[in-house]
Amino acid sequence: MLFxxxxxxxxxxxxxxxxxxxxxxxxxxxxxxxxxxVLITSDIGMDTTMKIIGQLREDVRKQGLTTEQQVKxxxxxxxxxxxxxxxxxxxxxxxxxxILMIGxxxxxxxxxxxxxxNKFKQEGKSVLLAAADTFRAAAGEQxxxxxxxxxxxxxxxxxxxxxxxxxxxxxQSAKARHIDVLICDTAGRIQTKKNLMVELEKMNKIIxxxxxxxxxxxxxxxxxxxxxxxxxxxxxxxxxxxxxxIVLTKLDGTAxxxxxxxxxxxxNMPVKFIGVGEGMDDLKEFDPAEFAGGLFNE
Amino acid sequence: xxxxSLSDKLQGVFKKLKGKGxxxxxxxxxxxxxxxxxxxEADVNFKVVKDFVSSVKEKSLGSxxxxxLTPGQQVIKIVNDELVTLMGGAxxxxxxxxxxxxxxxxxxxxGTGKTTTCGKLANYLKKNGKKPMLCACDIYRPAAIDxxxxxxxxVDVPVFTMRECREPEIIAExxxxxxxxxxxxxxxxxxxxxxxxxxxxxxxxxxxxxxxxPHEILLVVDAMTGQDAVNAAAGxxxxxxxxxxxxxxxxxxxxxxxxxxxxQVTGKPIKFIGLxxxxxxxxxxxPERMASRILGMGDMLSLIEKA
Ligand SMILES: Nc1nc2c(ncn2[C@@H]2O[C@H](COP(=O)(O)OP(=O)(O)OP(=O)(O)O)[C@@H](O)[C@H]2O)c(=O)[nH]1
Ligand SMILES: Nc1nc2c(ncn2[C@@H]2O[C@H](COP(=O)(O)OP(=O)(O)OP(=O)(O)O)[C@@H](O)[C@H]2O)c(=O)[nH]1
Ligand SMILES: [Mg+2]
Ligand SMILES: [Mg+2]
Numbered sequence: 001m002l003f004x005x006x007x008x009x010x011x012x013x014x015x016x017x018x019x020x021x022x023x024x025x026x027x028x029x030x031x032x033x034x035x036x037x038v039l040i041t042s043d044i045g046m047d048t049t050m051k052i053i054g055q056l057r058e059d060v061r062k063q064g065l066t067t068e069q070q071v072k073x074x075x076x077x078x079x080x081x082x083x084x085x086x087x088x089x090x091x092x093x094x095x096x097x098x099i100l101m102i103g104x105x106x107x108x109x110x111x112x113x114x115x116x117x118n119k120f121k122q123e124g125k126s127v128l129l130a131a132a133d134t135f136r137a138a139a140g141e142q143x144x145x146x147x148x149x150x151x152x153x154x155x156x157x158x159x160x161x162x163x164x165x166x167x168x169x170x171x172q173s174a175k176a177r178h179i180d181v182l183i184c185d186t187a188g189r190i191q192t193k194k195n196l197m198v199e200l201e202k203m204n205k206i207i208x209x210x211x212x213x214x215x216x217x218x219x220x221x222x223x224x225x226x227x228x229x230x231x232x233x234x235x236x237x238x239x240x241x242x243x244x245x246i247v248l249t250k251l252d253g254t255a256x257x258x259x260x261x262x263x264x265x266x267x268n269m270p271v272k273f274i275g276v277g278e279g280m281d282d283l284k285e286f287d288p289a290e291f292a293g294g295l296f297n298e
Numbered sequence: 299x300x301x302x303s304l305s306d307k308l309q310g311v312f313k314k315l316k317g318k319g320x321x322x323x324x325x326x327x328x329x330x331x332x333x334x335x336x337x338x339e340a341d342v343n344f345k346v347v348k349d350f351v352s353s354v355k356e357k358s359l360g361s362x363x364x365x366x367l368t369p370g371q372q373v374i375k376i377v378n379d380e381l382v383t384l385m386g387g388a389x390x391x392x393x394x395x396x397x398x399x400x401x402x403x404x405x406x407x408x409g410t411g412k413t414t415t416c417g418k419l420a421n422y423l424k425k426n427g428k429k430p431m432l433c434a435c436d437i438y439r440p441a442a443i444d445x446x447x448x449x450x451x452x453v454d455v456p457v458f459t460m461r462e463c464r465e466p467e468i469i470a471e472x473x474x475x476x477x478x479x480x481x482x483x484x485x486x487x488x489x490x491x492x493x494x495x496x497x498x499x500x501x502x503x504x505x506x507x508x509x510x511x512p513h514e515i516l517l518v519v520d521a522m523t524g525q526d527a528v529n530a531a532a533g534x535x536x537x538x539x540x541x542x543x544x545x546x547x548x549x550x551x552x553x554x555x556x557x558x559x560x561x562q563v564t565g566k567p568i569k570f571i572g573l574x575x576x577x578x579x580x581x582x583x584x585p586e587r588m589a590s591r592i593l594g595m596g597d598m599l600s601l602i603e604k605a
Contacts, residue, residue, distance in 0.1 A: 041344045043524040046335065105547060105575065106409030106520065114440075136575070137413075137448035138441045145440035159448075190550035225407065227341035227524020229552050250408065253493045254533075255526035278408070278438070 027060050027071060035075070042258035043227055048265050052078050080292030083261055085270035088245070089286050094215035095125065095180040098171070098207050101247075102200060102237055103221035105188030108249035108275055110139065112221055113183050114146030115275065115283035121150060125180040130170030131156035132163040132203060133187035143185050150280060163187065163199065164206050171210045182214075191236035201240045217244045219272065224250045224257030234263045243267075249275035252282070301554040305592045307336035308377070312593070315370035323359060326373065330355050333377065341555025343528045346384070346562045354380050378593055384558055385585035390542060390567035395513045399478055401485045403510070405503060405538065406518035407530050408491030411546035411572055413442065415518055416488045417449035418572065418580035419544075423484055424455065431482040432457040433473035435466040435506065436490035446488050453577050456482075466490075466502060467509040474510050487512065494533025503538055514541040516569070519556055521548045527556035528563040535564040546572035549579065557588075 032053055039049040055078050056071070065071050099116070101109045110133070117127045129147050131154055133139035140156040147154035155170040167184055174182040186203065189196035207216065218241045222230055237243060248260050251274050260271055271286040311332045318325060330351050337347045354376055357363070363372045394400040402419065404412045413436070420430040432450050434457055436442035443459050450457035458473035470487050477485045489506065492499035507515065517540045519527060534540055543564075545557050548571045561567060573579045 037344060040338060041525050043341075043526070046339055104522070104550070106411060108409060136445075137417075137452070138445035141441035141444045142439070149440070190547065192551050193549075223409065223520075223522075225520070225523045225526045225530070227522065227527075227553065227555060228339060229341075229522040229550070232551055253407070253526070254495060254529045255524070259524060 027066060032057055032060075035071075039258070042256040044258035045228060045231065045262040048082070048262040051265070052082070076292045079261060080288055083264040083271065083291065084288040085264065085268070088270040089272055089288065091245070091272055092215050092217050096174065096178075096211070096214040097181045097217065098174075098211055098214045099181065099183045099217045099219060100186065100204060100207065100241070101184065101219050101221055102186055102241060102243075103188060104190055104223075104233055107188065107221040107223040107226075108247070109133075109188065109221045110142050110146065110185050111278060112219075112247050112249060112273070112275055112283065113143065113185050114150055115280050116183060116273075117146070117152050117181075118150045118280040119283060120181045121152060126178070127152040127181045127183065128170060128174050128177070128179040129154040130167055130182060130184040132166040132170075133185050134159055134161045134163050134166060135187040139185070139187065146280075164202050167203050167206050168210060171207065175211070191233050197236065197240055200237075204241045216242075218242055219245050219247050220269070221247045221249060222257075222260065222263075223255075224248055224260075225253065225255035226259060228259065230259040230263060231266065234267045234269060238267060238269070243269055245270050245272035247271075247273045247275060247283075248286070252276040301340075301588070301592050302551060304336055304340035304553055304555075307339070308333065308593060311336065312370070312374050312377075315373055318370050321358075321364055321369040321373070323364075326355060326358050329373065330358075337555070337558070340553035340558070341524045341527075343525055343555070343559035343563065346528070346559045349562075350380060350384060374593070378589055381558075381589040381592065382586045384562055385588060386561045386567040386583075387585060389582055389584045390569050391582070392514060392542075392569060394484075399474075399483055399485075400514075401474065401487065401510055401512040403487045403489065403503075403506065403512035403515045404518055404544075405489055405515060405534055405540070406491060407493065407520070410491065410518045410520040411544075412491065412518045413445050413449060413488050414575065414577075415544055415546060415570075415572055415580070416446065416486050417453050417455075417577045419486055419570070420450070420455040420484075421453040421577045422570075422580050423486075424453070428484050429482045430455055430484040430486055431473070431477040431480075433470055433477075433485055433487045434459045435469050435487055437464055437466060437469075438490045442488075442490065449577070458485075467505040470506050470510045485510075494530050494537065500533075500537045507538060515539065516541065517543050517560075517564075517566070519543055519545050519560055521545050521552040521554060521556055521571075522550070523556040528559050531560040531564045531566075535566065540564065540566050542567055542569040544568070544570045544572065544580075545583070549573040554592075 036053045059074050120127045131140040131143045144154045157166050220243045274284050276282045334351045357376045358373045406412050423430045434443045434446045447457050460469045463469050517534050568583045571583050
């Protein structure tokens with residue numbers, strides 16, 4: 001079933017905690033304050049937490065909510081309304097499609113590319129990968145191994161090569177071979193590093209210039225363990241590229257990934273996939289209803 | 299700069315405090331509420347924040363503080379001292395085996411920076427007159443061994459590998475023998491990233507530990523981590539018994555809450571911080587300097603040392 005794992009980690013935990021908070025109490029201010037703590041410890045930012053609790057408080061009063069289940073359902077409903085971006089959760093179905101994977105260091109870009117390639121291949125699409133991380137030690141080898149594992153080709157240059165040149169070559173190759181989906185790996189970069197962001201901007205522009213007829217996805221890879229810094233990541237990366245979605249990785253751990261609720265709320269960015277492991281099948285489509293509904297269901 | 303937003307917020311609180319000749323309990327409560335919010339927004343673990351604030355409050359409400367001529371300054375000093383304690387007091391150095399051959403085992407969650415830090419640490423040790431060797435025990439991540447080899451080459455340190463072997467404890471054991479035989483005095487062992495709740499992989503680390511008895515087990519933690527930092531740190535510490543922490547990726551605008559939380563939760567000090575992807579971007583961690591930087595008291599010591 002979808003969301004099996006995150007339910008256990010994020011929502012299972014959250015749910016247990018909320019049950020602890022309740023234990024047969026009435027819904028009062030003190031209780032709302034404790035619920036607020038639960039949300040904060042899930043990395044949901046302060047502003048979003050206040051917003052959720054504020055809404056909850058109003059609903060408790062207006063709708064006369066009294067039981068634990070009622071309050072849980074209401075929080076789930078509020079969270080769902082914050083993260084639900086409708087159709088935008090689906091990855092673009094048009095071809096040819098170019099996907100640019102971006103994000104800070106070590107978030108899971110390369111691994112998610114391997115998983116995505118696998119998914120497209122299983123759908124019968126032809127896939128090509130571009131190893132435009134020419135900086136990190138053995139980044140090209142890592143992507144090539146993923147290519148081998150999944151059975152797709154990888155365009156790569158030597159270490160230290162211009163990443164835009166790799167993308168340029170990959171585009172020409174994708175056109176010549178009538179590839180359905182081209183996925184470009186990029187080096188991890190801290191969003192405050194000006195020169196690295198300029199480099200990324202250049203890669204982004206090359207795709208637009210060299211392959212205007214292709215549909216585009218720019219996916220920001222976010223590690224679920226990330227705290228408030230994710231907001232700065234969404235903002236800075238969003239300023240130089242048109243982010244079409246988020247891949248939320250490492251949800252198989254104990255991290256709750258709550259920051260994504262804040263991001264969806266503040267930046268209107270849809271989560272498209274979640275990563276729940278290191279294997280090629282450990283990528284799941286994001287479903288806001290399940291995500292929110294799973295919040296308090298054991 | 300890392301810690302910047304926390305720094306800004308705390309200094310805002312202090313400005314208000316400083317301006318007051320007399321402090322009432324209400325003033326302190328208000329200030330502590332703001333400190334609490336600032337720390338939470340900086341990703342400091344929720345429980346750590348609660349303890350921190352109640353401890354500062356308790357000390358601030360003592361009559362000697364409230365009745366002093368500069369109560370605001372006194373409270374700031376209390377916050378400063380508590381921050382230093384939170385981060386681990388004085389700088390904790392790496393320790394070496396008295397036997398003359400030291401083993402450092404690097405562990406942590408996926409993607410935190412272990413492999414890169416292996417290279418940085420080797421580079422640092424070399425500069426301090428040591429003769430380090432690296433050992434590749436990540437048998438899972440695609441191209442992990444290649445990565446460590448490239449890293450080793452960059453810092454000109456040999457890398458021990460056994461590409462066909464699927465048992466990290468055997469690889470590590472052989473590396474120890476080889477390093478000792480060849481006259482190296484430090485072995486740095488890279489391991490695969492893993493979740494602290496992954497029992498099979500945690501058991502694997504326990505086997506490596508048993509096999510080579512590392513002098514220090516260093517947990518590599520990403521500074522951008524949120525509330526989960528303490529779960530991971532506590533998990534690794536419980537299972538393995540870590541000796542110290544290396545906090546990476548502090549070169550961005552990370553709020554640094556993880557750094558403020560792991561020491562408190564594990565009792566183990568942060569020994570180094572990583573400030574970039576290059577192999578010289580590693581610095582010993584000085585809690586008192588970091589505290590004064592956060593509080594905007596100027597990183598005097600660092601400045602003096604650089605001049
Ligand atoms: N547990 C878990 N680990 C993951 C997941 N996604 C990626 N990883 C691991 O995280 C580590 C980093 O992944 P990479 O794909 O190399 O990350 P990256 O963003 O490409 O890293 P850089 O290119 O160095 O910036 C690897 O050990 C991956 O196996 C996930 O969903 N769950
Ligand atoms: N900006 C910055 N990047 C860093 C720092 N330390 C490591 N990195 C980057 O973080 C990413 C992950 O680093 P690795 O050394 O591969 O991490 P790891 O913990 O070995 O990853 P796994 O083996 O997959 O668990 C790489 O892109 C590194 O270049 C740091 O202090 N600052
Ligand atoms: Mg990568
Ligand atoms: Mg590694």
